[in-house]
Amino acid sequence: MGLLQEDRLFPVDEGTRALARSLYATVKDLPIISPHGHTDPRWFAENEPFPDPAQLFVTPDHYVFRMLHSQGIPLEAMGVPRADGGPTETDGRKIWRLFASNFHLFRGTPSRLWLDHAFSEVFGVNERLSAETADAAYDQIADCLARPEFRPRALFERFGIEAIATTESALDDLRWHRMIRESGWQGRVVTAYRPDAVVDPEFAGFAENVAQLGQLTGEDTATWEGYLAAHRKRRSYFKEFGATSSDHGHATARTEDLPQAEAAALFARALTGACTAEEADAFRGQMLTEMARMSLEDGLVLQIHPGSFRNHSRPVLDRFGRDKGFDIPTRTDYVRALRPLLSAVGGDPRLTVIVFTLDETAYARELAPLAGVYPALKLGPAWWFHDSPEGMRRFREMTTETAGFYNTVGFNDDTRAFCSIPARHDVARRVDCAFLATLVATGRLDAEEAPEVAHDLAYRLAKEAYRL
Amino acid sequence: MGLLQEDRLFPVDEGTRALARSLYATVKDLPIISPHGHTDPRWFAENEPFPDPAQLFVTPDHYVFRMLHSQGIPLEAMGVPRADGGPTETDGRKIWRLFASNFHLFRGTPSRLWLDHAFSEVFGVNERLSAETADAAYDQIADCLARPEFRPRALFERFGIEAIATTESALDDLRWHRMIRESGWQGRVVTAYRPDAVVDPEFAGFAENVAQLGQLTGEDTATWEGYLAAHRKRRSYFKEFGATSSDHGHATARTEDLPQAEAAALFARALTGACTAEEADAFRGQMLTEMARMSLEDGLVLQIHPGSFRNHSRPVLDRFGRDKGFDIPTRTDYVRALRPLLSAVGGDPRLTVIVFTLDETAYARELAPLAGVYPALKLGPAWWFHDSPEGMRRFREMTTETAGFYNTVGFNDDTRAFCSIPARHDVARRVDCAFLATLVATGRLDAEEAPEVAHDLAYRLAKEAYRL
Amino acid sequence: MGLLQEDRLFPVDEGTRALARSLYATVKDLPIISPHGHTDPRWFAENEPFPDPAQLFVTPDHYVFRMLHSQGIPLEAMGVPRADGGPTETDGRKIWRLFASNFHLFRGTPSRLWLDHAFSEVFGVNERLSAETADAAYDQIADCLARPEFRPRALFERFGIEAIATTESALDDLRWHRMIRESGWQGRVVTAYRPDAVVDPEFAGFAENVAQLGQLTGEDTATWEGYLAAHRKRRSYFKEFGATSSDHGHATARTEDLPQAEAAALFARALTGACTAEEADAFRGQMLTEMARMSLEDGLVLQIHPGSFRNHSRPVLDRFGRDKGFDIPTRTDYVRALRPLLSAVGGDPRLTVIVFTLDETAYARELAPLAGVYPALKLGPAWWFHDSPEGMRRFREMTTETAGFYNTVGFNDDTRAFCSIPARHDVARRVDCAFLATLVATGRLDAEEAPEVAHDLAYRLAKEAYRL
Incomplete structure (x- = not known):
């Protein structure tokens, strides 16, 4: 006996379990597409032992x-x-x-x-x-x-990873990605553009960060036009290192589509540090729409994952700093929040905007109805605390009927824990096969259609949505 | 092989499936009561080919x-x-x-x-x-x-429709309903009173609409008393064409029970077009309570289905107009919103108020507790995006324990898609039988009781709640 | 045949049902720990027939x-x-x-x-x-x-109750508890400290109640220091009658951690009856944190169960008074609301704060993430309208993956209905065994681990969390 039961996460009913097992057999060895995560590129660059x-x-x-x-x-x-x-x-x-x-x-x-x-x-x-x-x-x-x-590269290959995205700050020099590329190693490790430090007026050192962005790109980031141009150049630099997406984790899903003069004025106030909290929020929202417009030019996929109350415990923040397990999900509105962006560019099928949520009540009520009609909008998978068998099941049960499978984008592991990557994709594949088997067993999907959907959910949708 | 699996939507466990199958056999051929929908009465009036x-x-x-x-x-x-x-x-x-x-x-x-x-x-x-x-x-x-x-009438008969309600504006002349009645055809097609155009100060042409309501009824709708009297007359006219219900789809569930002088003043402001958004909202809320009071006089069932953000995409609204699939559900409060109406008339068992929701989080938290205690309040079925196997299952799982079955009202198809009517009722009957079979299999309902409940859910409750 | 099916509430799949049945056999006869309820101590004191x-x-x-x-x-x-x-x-x-x-x-x-x-x-x-x-x-x-x-004592013994907590006002003289103790009967009936009358500025007679608290304790409750000291003494008095917990049912989960001078000023305004609604709310929130600090001294467990809109129907309140089935759950925020208390004392493992909810949307989104990281915080069981098979199942499905089992506290019946106590604990034990059996059948828990968890959920966790 080992630690893992062979039929784990499949339905308990024998007939349905057999369906799930046979579907799973067709996808379990597919390569892993990991389009959104937080592994450290240095591991693959240096290839030192853990x-x-x-x-x-x-x-x-x-x-x-x-x-x-x-x-x-x-x-x-x-x-x-x-x-x-x-x-x-x-x-x-x-x-x-x-x-x-x-x-x-x-x-x-x-x-x-x-x-x-x-x-x-x-x-x-x-x-x-x-x-x-x-x-x-x-x-x-x-x-x-x-x-x-x-060692990291050996595990990468053993895990069957076809492509993995790390996430770097817009100000990162991408040295480890450069080192990977120059090493000649064939593993596909790409970056993603995470501009929090230069789009959030409340980020520590915002004005300095924006100035640094100017230096990195040779643009005059003291002006709105120069600032946007700097983003364009920096995104292009990230694309050189394989980036196919940008990544945005604001506290809310707010977007704005202000007249350019108003946006420029807001930017000017942000640079002086004089923004109110409301103005900072509006500016972040404006930048999501600006990023979406840049995506229409350069093809990067826009990822939005709002709704975390960061660093909930003051004593823990003071003693240990950020990212210590005290980020807590909050209720999140999407309908009003995403409207400016979606009205501006959501009808354009060349654009891909992927939205994640920590508030599962939005699945059936807001996100599936939105993704089920806007050409640009896709639903990210069950995420973070919901990256679990029950969470994934609820995701499918609450989104499929309105958004279908083809407005979702497969699985993201979103992890720092390298050794958990095969496990997480395995859980997702099993849960999706269990869901499909249940649809077949209850007459909602043909047995002949299910393998194609299983393959789509395990591999194709992530690869295509993220253009990997 | 055909497109439909015979045991579709039943539980996968064999024993429970057998229970569901035998329950379903007792209800599958019952006549269809379709008390809330949007088929076009012209179809049945003219009986032209589709x-x-x-x-x-x-x-x-x-x-x-x-x-x-x-x-x-x-x-x-x-x-x-x-x-x-x-x-x-x-x-x-x-x-x-x-x-x-x-x-x-x-x-x-x-x-x-x-x-x-x-x-x-x-x-x-x-x-x-x-x-x-x-x-x-x-x-x-x-x-x-x-x-x-x-042709429409032949399909109507073939579908086993015992009664169907269409929905017409308060200003509609009901010509198609008149034509059906005068044709001598025996199919029961009734109207429902939908007064948005004359109760919503933000509806296009509100003042003109109210004036037209005055002309149609011979009442002086420039005064609050005349306006209410006009509603009473118009409801009575709709009753001549079989109406047993009124239908109200506001953005929120807000109700008000203002002193009459205050309501009259609000109405006067609404007629001048000078209402603020807040006042318009209050006026709509007041009119729900006024309609409930009229229901106590004339017996019409009051239907409230709030919570849709209409026409979410500005470009689509501009290019194609309303009702293009861009109505998105939003979070909806019922506890505070319904309180004025319920405190005013909710204790009267002669009144029937049916509430629908697009926000499933309200099922167990708000709506089942409210319907489980107020004599006048009943829960409408899973609706719109939730008119689906998973949506119906969640509805039963989240409302039955607190509201029971007898504070719900059977199924509504709410559809424009005539050919989908038998399919929708079939899905509802199957899902309800699956739910009942699960209760029996888990010792929560006697096998001898289940057929009566199945019949109630498939037929009796809708017929009685809607007085059809 | 009787009224009860032997395998009720177990999974329908035969294999999983057998697992559940065998788990249940190990816990069904365990003594009942009833740490939170509303039975009348007078029953056990006088032992008169019902x-x-x-x-x-x-x-x-x-x-x-x-x-x-x-x-x-x-x-x-x-x-x-x-x-x-x-x-x-x-x-x-x-x-x-x-x-x-x-x-x-x-x-x-x-x-x-x-x-x-x-x-x-x-x-x-x-x-x-x-x-x-x-x-x-x-x-x-x-x-x-x-x-x-x-008679009450005989039923108490027949029901296998090891310990039961009633709930009394801070101003109660605990005469029935005294009478039980003096009777020599060995049944363990303990009280719990419920101070609404003296911590809620909007409670009828607040100032008089606080004065009475002063008389009962010999403290000068006209001052903030005296008022806090009176609480300490009164808690100590309750502890003499077995209390191991205090109990707080505010409308919201709001907590505050104001500077003491500010709290004192708020208290002074409350005593004069001059508090605004907002100030009253802040004062209640402050008192939760004060109670938590006292818990650190005296070891009482702090219970918070917010979110009920009390006495929803005005006519019913007028005619019949409070607690007539018209208390309706509302949407409740925990993340921001609990933060002041948790930042102040939530990191201290000597403290136990048990939070209940009537808003199930908070289970996976807010409460499991909070209880899954703060040492002091535990989740109360599915409660009130959710004290039901589906409610308990949802509780486990939505909290276990993030909070685990060991940040929950077993079952509370929370009831006035004495004869329902064995039934309610039986339902909880069955539903938990069904959940565990499903975890085993799907490879998420070892068969050898499940009995220990079943025992923990049925008995040990309640006993330990409530220090009974």
């Missing part, structure tokens, strides 16, 4: 350390770095034992599925992690990590 | 053309008329081929179920629509349409 | 009389007392017959499950209630109630 098991699985994964923290374990004990550089646990084995002895906390969670998949399929660990098995698992994984076939 | 297949299935059905449009097909190519009268496709066969070659877009949608049902059961087309089968299907349907047994 | 069947099952149970009322039956006919003391039905048998002849209204509701369970398991009534069986059931239950083994 550090110890705790550094691979615990310390950097906020899904993991937030669950342990929720039961009272201090972040320091898991080696999470402090903002002030103060001491935190550095003994990988000690962190690992703490993790292992609390592994029961992950029962019923997707983290458990991902971790078991990586332990078993990547590292050959086949006993359930616990206080008792902690050391053996640690040793086995540590042994593996020392071997060449567990 | 035009070509594209004019029947594609061009007028916004479910269909919005899905094709979402993939970049211009509305013109599907023959959707332009507001400026400019050219659009008129070749039915060409439109049909476009539709057929994109039929895969409807996989997993209720449109697919309805279309396949109509193709197969009404027109005997038994091959899946595709580019290859397009012409054969077109020819077969076109042949049928030329025959007398496919 | 009155007639109607007084036991109909008149005091708002789940029951609201459903009958929703179909037009006046509250008077069910014996619900009028605020003005006017006449209502007093003939128990007549009320019972009305109830019995409308028993079909409860089809598909949890009330039906609870009632059938109590009829069958407590009173040996094994025929479905109806007009025909009404008298026989009435007689049988009335006979039982006259016997000593149906």
Whole structure:
């Protein structure tokens, strides 16, 4: 017996399970398209061994350390770095034992599925992690990590990744992407254009960032026209390193389509730091529409994923900084928020705008009806907290009837956790095959049509939507 | 093999499926009560043949053309008329081929179920629509349409419709309903009172409309009392043509119960066109309560279905006008919004107020608790985008535990698509039987009780709630 | 045949049902921990017989009389007392017959499950209630109630209740709890601290209530410091009678963490009755954080259950007073609302804050992400209208993936209906076992792990979270 049940995530009814199993057989070995994620390009550039098991699985994964923290374990004990550089646990084995002895906390969670998949399929660990098995698992994984076939590029190839997108700031020099390209290695690692630092007036150092964007592009970013031109040039630079998309994570889905003179005035105020919160919000919204217009010129796909209340705990932010598992979803409106952008460019089928949500109530009510009519709009997959069997099932159940399958874009893993990538795509493929099998078993889809849809959801839609 | 699987939409578990199948057998041939819809009374008045297949299935059905449009097909190519009268496709066969070659877009949608049902059961087309089968299907349907047994009245009878309600503006002369009555045909086609044009201060030509209402009724609609009296007379006129309900589709569920002097002053401002948006909203809310009071006098059922953001795309509205698939649901509050009306008349069991929602989050949270206690309030069925297998299942799962079955009103098809009526009622009957079978299989309902409930949901509740 | 199907609420698939059945066998006879409820301590203090069947099952149970009322039956006919003391039905048998002849209204509701369970398991009534069986059931239950083994203490023991919490106002003298303690009876009935009357500036008689709190505790409650000290003393008094928790049911989840001087000023304004609605709301929010700080000192668990719009119908409130089934859930925000409290004390693992919701949309979006990271925060079970098979299933499906099982606290029955307590816990145990069986059958939990989780959900988590 191993950690993984062969028929996991398939329907329990035997006949429907058999349908799901046979569909899954046709897609399980398809290459992985990972068009939106946060792996570190430096891994593939330098191709150094990953550090110890705790550094691979615990310390950097906020899904993991937030669950342990929720039961009272201090972040320091898991080696999470402090903002002030103060001491935190550095003994990988000690962190690992703490993790292992609390592994029961992950029962019923997707983290458990991902971790078991990586332990078993990547590292050959086949006993359930616990206080008792902690050391053996640690040793086995540590042994593996020392071997060449567990270096980043080798794993990339073993995972069957056809293409992966990382995400870089508009101000990033893309040195690691350059190093990958110059290395001659054939793995396809592309960047994505993430301009928060230069489109959000409330971002730390906004005016300096915009000035730096000017230096990088040779444009006069003190003017609205120069600023837009700088974006165009920078997007073009990102495209040289394979970028096919831009990525925008604002607090709300607000878009604007202001007259250019008004937008220019708003930009001028933003540069002086005199923007009100409302004006900053309007400016971010305006920039989404500007980015969409640039997309019509240069073909980059526009990704919008709003709705996270960042850094919810003030003490944790003060002590540990950003991205410590305290980003909490909020209710998000899309109907009024997306209207300016959609009225401006949403009717153009050359444009692809992909919207994600953390508010599942918008699936059936707002997003499926919008994606089911606007040529430019597509729905991103179940995401972040909803990147899970139940979350993916709800996504299909609540969007398919109104948007169909062909206004969705396959799966994104959106992860920093490299070893979880095959597991996440496997979960998505299984859940989608379970959904399709249920449609077939209930007369809503022909048995002959289902394999094509399964292939589309597992591979083709992501590849085509992201132009990879 | 045909297009329709015999056990479609039943539970996949064999035992539960058998229960559902036997329940369904008891209701599948019951007459259709269609108490809320948008078929054209002219069809039944003139009884002319329907035009070509594209004019029947594609061009007028916004479910269909919005899905094709979402993939970049211009509305013109599907023959959707332009507001400026400019050219659009008129070749039915060409439109049909476009539709057929994109039929895969409807996989997993209720449109697919309805279309396949109509193709197969009404027109005997038994091959899946595709580019290859397009012409054969077109020819077969076109042949049928030329025959007398496919004229509107013949189909009405063949569909087993016991009663159908159309919906007409308060200013409509009901000529087609008069013509039906005078024809001697026995089909029961009734109207419903839809007074948007004369209760919404923001409706185009509101003051003129109100003046016209005065002319039609001989009342002085320049005064609040005269205006209310005109409504009473007009409702009475609609009742002569079988109306048993009024129908109200405001943007929100807001109701008001203002002192009469205040309502009269608001009406006076509305007539001058000087209302603010807030005042217009309050006036619409006040009129819902006034209509409820009239219902207590004349017995018409009051239907409220709020929550649609109409004509979301400005360019599409400009080019093609209203009702082009760009009406998008929004978050809707019911608890505070309905309180004035419910506090005024909600305790009176002689009144029936039926509320629909496009915001499913209100089912378990707001609407079931309200309908589960107020004598006058009933829940309309899953509606519009939610008129689908998953939508209907969610409706039952989220309302039954708190409101029971007997505060719901059976099924409404709410459709313009005449040939989809049997399909829609069939889907509703199957989904309800599947739900009841699951309750029986899980010990929540006795096997002996289920057939009575199935009959109630398929037939009795709609007939009684709508007094048909 | 009886009223209860042996495998009720288990999955319909045979294999999964067998898993659920065997899990359930391990928990069905565990003692009942009822840490949050509204039974009357006087029952256990005096141990008098319960009155007639109607007084036991109909008149005091708002789940029951609201459903009958929703179909037009006046509250008077069910014996619900009028605020003005006017006449209502007093003939128990007549009320019972009305109830019995409308028993079909409860089809598909949890009330039906609870009632059938109590009829069958407590009173040996094994025929479905109806007009025909009404008298026989009435007689049988009335006979039982006259016997000593149906007195409150005997039922308490027969039900296997290990501990039950009632809820008393901060101003209550706890005389019944004292009488229980002095009686020498060993049943564990504890109180809980409910301070609405003295923390809500909008509560009737707030200033007098605060003055009374001062008298009860010997503190000067005219000052902020004295007022806080009085709370501390009163909590301590409640702890003498077993209290392990405080209980807070505000309209919203708002919390505040104001500087003490500002809080004191707000309190002073509240005492004068000069608070605005906004200030009253802020004061209630501040008091939640103050209570949390006191919990850090004295160990009481803090329970927050916001989101009910109380007494929705004005006419019913006027005629019958509060708590007549007209409390309706509303949309509730938690992310911003809880932030001040959580930033202040949410990181302290010594504190337990249990949050309930009537807005299920918050489960996956807000509450699971919050409880899945803050050490102090736990999720209360599906509650009130959601204390039902579908409600409990949704709770597990929407919270487990992000919060896991160990940030939840088992089951609360939250009921006044004493005879429904075993039924409610039985439903919860069955639904949780069904959920766990499904996880096992789909490879998301090991068969060997499931019994431990089942035991945790049925018993241990409630006992530990509530420190009982």
